[in-house]
Every structure is written in structure tokens, then in C-alpha cells.
Amino acid sequence: MxxxxxxxxxxxxxxxxxxxxxxxxxxxYLSxxxxxxxxxxxxxxxxxxxxxxxxxxLREGFxxxxxxxxxxxxxTPLLEKYPKVKLVFxxxxxxxxxxxxxxxxxxxxxxxxxxxxxxFQELVAMYPICKKYFAGNMDLFYFFIHLGIEKLRPGGLLSFITTNYWLTKSKKTGIKYLKPHIVNDCFMLQYIDLSKITIFQDAKGQHNCIFILQKKYENEKNKNFDKKIEVIQFNLSNKHCEGNFLEQTFMDILNNQKSTHLLKYNSAISNKDLPKNDGWILLYPLEVKHYVDTIEKYCRFNGKVSYLNDFFIIRNGLILIKDEIFILKENENIKIVETEMYIKINNTFVKLNNEEKKRLKKIYKSRAIKPFSFDKSDFIGYLIFLSKNELRTEKAMERNKYLNQKYPNLTAYLNQYKKELVKILKNAKENINDIYFPRRGSLITHYNIKHKRKLVNLEPYYERGAKIFFSYISNSNVFGYTNDSYYATSDTYFLWLNEGKNNFDYLFLLAYLNSKIVNFLFKAKNITIKRSKTKLEEEIPIPNTSLFRSPYELELINLIRDITLNLTQNIVSVNIIKLNKLKELNPDIYSRIQNESNPKRIIDICFLKLFDVDEKLIDNLAKKYYLMR
Ligand SMILES: C[S@@+](CC[C@H](N)C(=O)[O-])C[C@H]1O[C@@H](n2cnc3c(N)ncnc32)[C@H](O)[C@@H]1O
Structure with a gap:
């Protein structure tokens, strides 16, 4: 090759x-x-x-x-330079x-x-080690770790510098064999996080790490054997990295020298906690875990911490066959004159009937999302939103005929692009007659509590359901909300309440998701949203309001709901009557709130109090460990 x-x-x-x-x-090794x-x-x-x-x-005497x-x-150069090394080419x-x-x-x-x-195909065909450990989406260096481990004696050590992405990956993304192999056969002894600095000038932007694995002896494979994981974080930015500064910082590690640019601690995760199929959050100091545990104490239902995915399914917004065709832009392919709308068909604007006007929905991209609401004026156009649900029939032709009659101009407009739409559907192996509908996100199959499959029409949800949503790319906790009409493209994720969890307290949840508490959890659990919702679903705990029982706690919850309701409607005032009640129940917290004019700040103060979290302490932890996240 x-x-x-x-x-x-x-x-x-x-x-x-x-x-x-x-x-x-x-x-x-020597120690x-x-x-x-x-x-x-x-x-x-x-x-x-x-x-x-x-x-x-050689210099160290090996x-x-x-x-x-x-x-x-x-x-040739290697043989000349290293005659004493057994080199295999x-x-x-x-x-x-x-x-x-x-x-x-x-x-x-x-x-x-x-x-x-x-x-990779060639490697799999040629080498048994590659055949044994191949997984889609993997990286070549995984093979080197696998074979490295196999070639270690028990007690032996392996240290590589690699990219760090594999650590946080879960089973579906290439680490199918790597993590089980490491967990079964090795201890991770040390993990050095280099993600904030550039090591390889030819690969700027790459995030690297150095780790040491130790091969287990047979008796250590027993589950009760555990070892701590030492973590070293480079806590400095690239601007520090000129000259021999980095060099010096590496030497500080070896000399056990205290440095403001290094953080050294044992991870709150030890070897026995490392999951075989999931992300490893190693940058997890004990003092941070202490606060995560404190928060999660209030997120227990029947004794167990519940996470977002215990209550919600998270879904993408609408996936269209082609955005440019389905989303009409004002003065391009749609004109609005007072209450009338005109659509462009064969270069002429044709007036839409009343039924047709109802099928045009303002549609938003994730950029419109704001904490507690969304920017109503920031829609990208008008979506043609026809529903398969209108005529309950399995026969696509019959349905299309019905729609042609009811919506003659909208369907005529779409038919201009029939060839292109059919081609896209054909390539995606979908029904080529379904050219009038969104491809996904309008009708969904849902499994109810009895695991029965049913088809759910999401239109009422988009129109007037209580909706919490967030962007598919974000590294902070910004959650929008509305119970007005809100249609969004697939770069928006919607929280969709699981069956059987009726009467959910949306306003309280919304306030919590946007709060400083969740912001801290984002940092502590290294949550970023990058076209994947898994971390959020699995790592954000949901508070159990019934655990807050004292009268002033109930008053705080009421206050949070009140302010949140206002924020969702872009009102930024606070209900004074509620505050008077609080004054009697807890003068201390009252005086703190009373001095605040920012409603979001008041929500934060309430949550910190409810969760018993000292703000200064978590601020300091964030500063100490998550400077740049
Ligand atoms: C990332 S470079 C690192 C080289 C060196 N260890 C260093 O740190 O400077 C990887 C090296 O591995 C070599 N390489 C790639 N695939 C290999 C393989 N399957 N077996 C042996 N060497 C390989 C490449 O030619 C390259 O020189």
C-alpha cells in the first residue's frame, strides 16, 4: 500500500x-x-x-x-542516526x-x-489486529492503542499523544472496541489535557492529550481493583505559548513545580467508573463533583436522579425536501399586500385563497432563539406547510388530488419544481409522490407508554403547544420558549414531552434550564451542543419541585414562575405582591432580591437558594477549572 x-x-x-x-x-515506570x-x-x-x-x-539511558x-x-537517515535501536521498516x-x-x-x-x-478496508484485509478491532468512524491511532496494549506485559505502561476526541465519544462513534479493551485490560493512570494549547503547528485547532495506560495483571481484572486517575490541565491560552514558555510548563510538571498555568488533581472519576460504551469526563475535580451532587440531590424522583431524557424526547425541527423551494421569501416568490398574499408561478404573482394563506407559516432558524423566548421578527420566510393528515388515506395520488383542489396555487407552485423534488426523494429512497410535505418533523411515529406505535401530528404542537427549544450548535445554556405558533428548521431542537408526563411545569423547567445552575452543569459536565443532543438528554438533571417544601421555598418557586412567564412575553417587571410575602417568610433572601432589577438575576438567586449552592464558590470553581470553556 x-x-x-x-x-x-x-x-x-x-x-x-x-x-x-x-x-x-x-x-x-521506575516508581x-x-x-x-x-x-x-x-x-x-x-x-x-x-x-x-x-x-x-537513548538520552535517558534506555x-x-x-x-x-x-x-x-x-x-537511511534513521539507520545512520540510531544504529543501536532495533528498527523495523x-x-x-x-x-x-x-x-x-x-x-x-x-x-x-x-x-x-x-x-x-x-x-481501512485494506488494513482489515491484511492484518488480524485490524480485523479484530475495526469499527466504523474510528481513527487509525485506535489500532495503535489496541496493538500497543496487546504487546504490553502486565504492569507495563503505554503513553501516547493523540487527539482527545475519543475520550468523550460514545459507542456509536467508533470507540465500540477501544473503550472496552482499555477498561478490561488497563488502568488509566494519568491524563494530561492539552486542549487549550497548540502542540502541532501544522495542525492548529486540533485538541490533543497525553495519557498513560497500565496493563492489568490477571488478578487486577477483578472489578474490585481500582486506581485513581491523575489529571493535569494546561490552564493557559495560546497567547502564553510563545518562546520556551510551553517547554518550561512541561518541565514544571516533571519537577512537581507549582505553576499558575497547571491544574493537577485526581479525577472524581476513577478507573472503576469508566464506562465501556460512553464518554469519559475525566476533567472532573472532586470539588466540582461535590456541587453537581448537591444539585442532583434535588433532582431525585423515587430515589433516583432523573435526566432530561426521562421526561422528554428531543426532536429536530422540520426537515424539508429543499429549503429554497419550500420557504418563500418576501418579494422573491411571495408578495404581501395588506392582508392578501401572492405567490409566484411561471413569473406571475397569483393571489392565494384563504385556505392557502393558512398553510403558510413563518419559519425560523436557530439564530432567532433567545433565553426564555425567541425573536419574532427574525423569521427567514414563509413555509409551505401542507399536512398528510388532512386526508386520511394511504393512497398518495388520492391525497395529492385532494390537495390540488383545496390548494390550487400552492400545489401549482410546488409542481414547477416537481422534477427536482422527485429526484431528491428518489435519492433518499422516499416516496416520490410526497412532494408537497416536509420530509420529517411534521408527522412523527411515537411509542406510547404501552409501547404501542402511533402516528402523531405535530402541527398543534407547533401552533399552540408549550415549546422549549434550543440551537443545535451552542456551548451555553440558551433555551427559548413559546406557546405561540413557532415553526423552525432542523437546526433547532425541540423538547417533546414523553407520554404520561402530563401537567409538566414548563415555566419552572424553562427558568431552570436558562439558570446559572445549569450553566455551571454545562461546564462541570463539559456539555456542548454540536449537532447532537445526547449529552444534554443524558446529563442535565431535572429538579423535583416536590422536594422543596418550606413556605419560603414554595414562594421562591412561585416567584420564578411569575418572572419566567413575564420573560416569555418580553415583560421585565417583578410582581411586588409576591415579594411582600417573601419578606415575611425570609427577609434575608428578600433583601437580596429587592436590590436586583434584572429579572434573570432574580431567577438565579432563587435557584441558588433552592439548591443550597453558594454562588461565590461555584464562580470560583468555574474560574479555576473552566477559564476558557
Ligand atoms: C504522527 S507521525 C509521528 C512520528 C514520530 N513518532 C514523532 O512523534 O515525531 C506518525 C508516523 O508513523 C508512521 N506510520 C504511519 N502508519 C504506520 C504504520 N502502520 N506502521 C508504522 N509506521 C507508520 C508515519 O510514516 C509517521 O512517520
């Missing part, structure tokens, strides 16, 4: 990082094994490149070193698993499977 420089991932490690990693693993004779320690560098790790391994490099053009993934090592160290090649499927 002939691979180019990109496919070989020839991005070489800066000398100070290799120097650090070698000394770091040497210290660790665990008390091995006196360093020459006995058998070391493997699986992807040598120009040999930077070899240089520092002599029993084996290195692999697939790129034959590096052969071939594919590491084809190497023998029976040969064992005490230390494996390096910077394996990063290459996503998604865009390089043929390379």
Missing part, C-alpha cells in the same frame, strides 16, 4: 513534548517497579517518524528499544503480538476512517 504524507500522518512531535513524555513515563537496571526495560516506539522519541529514550516505521524514505500493525514490551511510547498516526475508508 503506497500512502502519501497526509495518509501516513507525518506530523512530528515537538522535541520538548517527546522529551517530557519520555521522562514522565520513565519516572512513572512502580523499582527497576534498577534501566537497560532491562524493553521499549517500543511503534511509529518512529524521524526518531524524536528514540533520541530522548538501550533495549524497538522501533517501527512504514515510510521507507526514512530508512514495515507496518507496525502487522507485527507479532507475542513479543511483549514494558513501555510503549509515541505519537501514532491520526487518520479518520470516514474519509479514508479504502485504507
Amino acid at each position: 503506497d500512502l502519501n504524507r497526509n495518509q501516513l500522518s507525518q506530523i512530528f512531535t515537538p522535541h520538548y513534548v517527546a522529551d517530557f513524555m519520555v521522562r514522565n513515563i520513565k519516572n512513572r 512502580i517497579h523499582n527497576e534498577l537496571d534501566i537497560e532491562e526495560i524493553k521499549v517500543l516506539e511503534p511509529c518512529v517518524g524521524k526518531g524524536i522519541f528514540l533520541k530522548y529514550l 538501550t533495549n528499544i524497538t522501533g517501527y516505521e512504514v515510510d521507507q524514505s526514512l530508512k 514495515g507496518n507496525f500493525l502487522g507485527s507479532n503480538t507475542n513479543e511483549k514490551f514494558d513501555i510503549v511510547i509515541g505519537n501514532p498516526p491520526y487518520l479518520g476512517q470516514n474519509y479514508n475508508a479504502p485504507i
Whole structure:
């Protein structure tokens, strides 16, 4: 297989990082094994490149070193420079698993499977290790971790520098075999987070990490065996990284030197907590966990903490066959004159009948979402929203005929683009007769509590249901709300209440989701919304209001609801009568609230009080650990 420089991932490690990693693993190895004779320690560098790790391994006194490099053009210089290293010029993934090592160290090649499927196919066909551990969406360096682990002796250590995305990934995204393999066979001893700094100048924007794994002895595979995970965070920004500043900070780690740019702590997650199929949140200091636990104490239903997905299904907004056709833009393909609307068909504007006008809905993108509401004026156009539900029939032709009669101009407009619409549906293997409807998000199949499948029409929900929604890309907790008509494109996520959870307190939930408490949870749990709702569904706990019982707590909840209702209607005043009651019940909190003019701030104060959380302390934690998140 002939691979180019990109496919070989020839991005070489800066000398100070290799120097650090070698000394770091040497210290660790010697502290665990008390091995006196360093020459006995058998070391493997699986992807040598120009040999930077070899240089520092030799300098630290290691002599029993084996290195692999697939790129034959590096052969001559490497042989000249490192005559004492056992160098193999071939594919590491084809190497023998029976040969064992005490230390494996390096910077394996990063290459996503998604865009390089043929390379992975070839590897799977050629090497048993690749066949055994292949998973869609994986990265090439996963194979290097797998084989690295297989080639370690029990008690041996592996340290790699890689991208850090695999840590937070769950089963569906390529780590299907990687995490179970690590959890079954290794302990994670150390995790160094480099996400705030640029290590590889040729790959700016890449987020990296260094980790040390230790292979378990047979008796350690028993579940009761646990080890702590040491976390080191580089808490500085790239602007600090000029000159030898980074170099110095790496050395501070080795010298156990206190540095304002380093955070060192044991993760609140230890090895026994690492899930095999889910994200690992390692940057989780105990003092942060303490506050998460404090908050979650008030989110228990029947003794168990409930999360968003216990109450809600989160759904995308509408997916259309083609936005440009279905969303009409004023003065382009629609004209509005007083109460009349005209649609452009064959270059002439034709007047819509009253029924047709009702089928045009203002449609929004996620940019219109604001905390507690949305910007009504920021709609992107008028959506043609016809529903399959209008005529209950399985026969598409019959339905279309009915719609043609009832909505002659809207259907005539869409028929102008029939060829294009049919083509898109055909490619997506969907019914080619359904050219009048949104592809998804208007009629949904839903399973009720008895697991019976039923078809639900979402139009009443979009029209007048209580809706909480948020953007599909965001790293802060901004949740919009309305019970007015609100139709949105698929870059908006809607909370859709699970069957059987009627009478849900939407206003209280909305206030909570937009509050400082949830903002803290976003940071503590490293929640960002990036075209995926899973983290939010699984990590945001839902408060149980029945756990707040004292009269002043009930008053706080009432106040939160009141202010929230106002905010949803863009009113920013506070009900004084409610405050008077609070004055009697809890003068202390009353005086704090009374001095605030910002309603969102009052909501925050109420929540902090309800959850028994000291604001200054969580502010300090956020500053200390999550400076730039
Ligand atoms: C990211 S570079 C790192 C090189 C070196 N370890 C360093 O840190 O500077 C990865 C190296 O692995 C080599 N490589 C890629 N696939 C390989 C394979 N299957 N077996 C051995 N080497 C491989 C590439 O040619 C490249 O030199």
C-alpha cells in the first residue's frame, strides 16, 4: 500500500513534548517497579517518524528499544542516526503480538476512517489486529492503542499523544472496541489535557492529550481493583505559548513545580467508573463533583436522579425536501399586500385563497432563539406547510388530488419544481409522490407508554403547544420558549414531552434550564451542543419541585414562575405582591432580591437558594477549572 504524507500522518512531535513524555513515563515506570537496571526495560516506539522519541529514550539511558516505521524514505537517515535501536521498516500493525514490551511510547498516526475508508478496508484485509478491532468512524491511532496494549506485559505502561476526541465519544462513534479493551485490560493512570494549547503547528485547532495506560495483571481484572486517575490541565491560552514558555510548563510538571498555568488533581472519576460504551469526563475535580451532587440531590424522583431524557424526547425541527423551494421569501416568490398574499408561478404573482394563506407559516432558524423566548421578527420566510393528515388515506395520488383542489396555487407552485423534488426523494429512497410535505418533523411515529406505535401530528404542537427549544450548535445554556405558533428548521431542537408526563411545569423547567445552575452543569459536565443532543438528554438533571417544601421555598418557586412567564412575553417587571410575602417568610433572601432589577438575576438567586449552592464558590470553581470553556 503506497500512502502519501497526509495518509501516513507525518506530523512530528515537538522535541520538548517527546522529551517530557519520555521522562514522565520513565519516572512513572521506575516508581512502580523499582527497576534498577534501566537497560532491562524493553521499549517500543511503534511509529518512529524521524526518531524524536528514540533520541530522548537513548538520552535517558534506555538501550533495549524497538522501533517501527512504514515510510521507507526514512530508512537511511534513521539507520545512520540510531544504529543501536532495533528498527523495523514495515507496518507496525502487522507485527507479532507475542513479543511483549514494558513501555510503549509515541505519537501514532491520526487518520479518520470516514474519509479514508479504502485504507481501512485494506488494513482489515491484511492484518488480524485490524480485523479484530475495526469499527466504523474510528481513527487509525485506535489500532495503535489496541496493538500497543496487546504487546504490553502486565504492569507495563503505554503513553501516547493523540487527539482527545475519543475520550468523550460514545459507542456509536467508533470507540465500540477501544473503550472496552482499555477498561478490561488497563488502568488509566494519568491524563494530561492539552486542549487549550497548540502542540502541532501544522495542525492548529486540533485538541490533543497525553495519557498513560497500565496493563492489568490477571488478578487486577477483578472489578474490585481500582486506581485513581491523575489529571493535569494546561490552564493557559495560546497567547502564553510563545518562546520556551510551553517547554518550561512541561518541565514544571516533571519537577512537581507549582505553576499558575497547571491544574493537577485526581479525577472524581476513577478507573472503576469508566464506562465501556460512553464518554469519559475525566476533567472532573472532586470539588466540582461535590456541587453537581448537591444539585442532583434535588433532582431525585423515587430515589433516583432523573435526566432530561426521562421526561422528554428531543426532536429536530422540520426537515424539508429543499429549503429554497419550500420557504418563500418576501418579494422573491411571495408578495404581501395588506392582508392578501401572492405567490409566484411561471413569473406571475397569483393571489392565494384563504385556505392557502393558512398553510403558510413563518419559519425560523436557530439564530432567532433567545433565553426564555425567541425573536419574532427574525423569521427567514414563509413555509409551505401542507399536512398528510388532512386526508386520511394511504393512497398518495388520492391525497395529492385532494390537495390540488383545496390548494390550487400552492400545489401549482410546488409542481414547477416537481422534477427536482422527485429526484431528491428518489435519492433518499422516499416516496416520490410526497412532494408537497416536509420530509420529517411534521408527522412523527411515537411509542406510547404501552409501547404501542402511533402516528402523531405535530402541527398543534407547533401552533399552540408549550415549546422549549434550543440551537443545535451552542456551548451555553440558551433555551427559548413559546406557546405561540413557532415553526423552525432542523437546526433547532425541540423538547417533546414523553407520554404520561402530563401537567409538566414548563415555566419552572424553562427558568431552570436558562439558570446559572445549569450553566455551571454545562461546564462541570463539559456539555456542548454540536449537532447532537445526547449529552444534554443524558446529563442535565431535572429538579423535583416536590422536594422543596418550606413556605419560603414554595414562594421562591412561585416567584420564578411569575418572572419566567413575564420573560416569555418580553415583560421585565417583578410582581411586588409576591415579594411582600417573601419578606415575611425570609427577609434575608428578600433583601437580596429587592436590590436586583434584572429579572434573570432574580431567577438565579432563587435557584441558588433552592439548591443550597453558594454562588461565590461555584464562580470560583468555574474560574479555576473552566477559564476558557
Ligand atoms: C504522527 S507521525 C509521528 C512520528 C514520530 N513518532 C514523532 O512523534 O515525531 C506518525 C508516523 O508513523 C508512521 N506510520 C504511519 N502508519 C504506520 C504504520 N502502520 N506502521 C508504522 N509506521 C507508520 C508515519 O510514516 C509517521 O512517520
